[in-house]
Amino acid sequence: MSLHLEEVTAANWREVAALQVAEEQGQFIESNSFSMAESLFEGNGISLALYDGEMLVGYAMYGWYSEEKQSIWLDRFMIDQQYQGRGYAKRFIALLLDYMSKKVVVKKVNLSLHPDNQLAMKLYESFGFRLTGAIDDDGPVVGVVMERINEK
DSSP: OOEEEEEOOTTTHHHHHHOOOOGGGGGGSOOHHHHHHHHHHHSSEEEEEEEETTEEEEEEEEEEEETTTTEEEEEEEEEOGGGTTSSHHHHHHHHHHHHHHHHSOOSEEEEEEOTTOHHHHHHHHTTTOEEEEEEEOSSSSOEEEEEEEOOO
């Protein structure tokens, strides 16, 4: 496998918009179309396409960097329903965390997820994310906030 990240551009945005989570996961995350529009129009987020070789398998968005706090948000993350269950989530999260830390100085990574998404919560916990007690209600999906403190 040749996993890599590419910024979403005019050349690949339609393919990224067509990616879907499994039907039962739809309540847990905003659509990729909404997320790409948010990153474009709010100007704080960066949309990334997740590839295995030439095959598009997922989408992520990060941003809302605070230089003062050296914190950043991993604001969206999804693997298309046809590629779920193949270990992509773990490998791409590791790749994303490394990618973000090479772009900016990051001591803390934040994310939010739907409180009923226990599978995702366990995945993020395996990377050192912990619940903060805060609620993220700044979008169509209300989530609980998790953070990961980097040891560097």
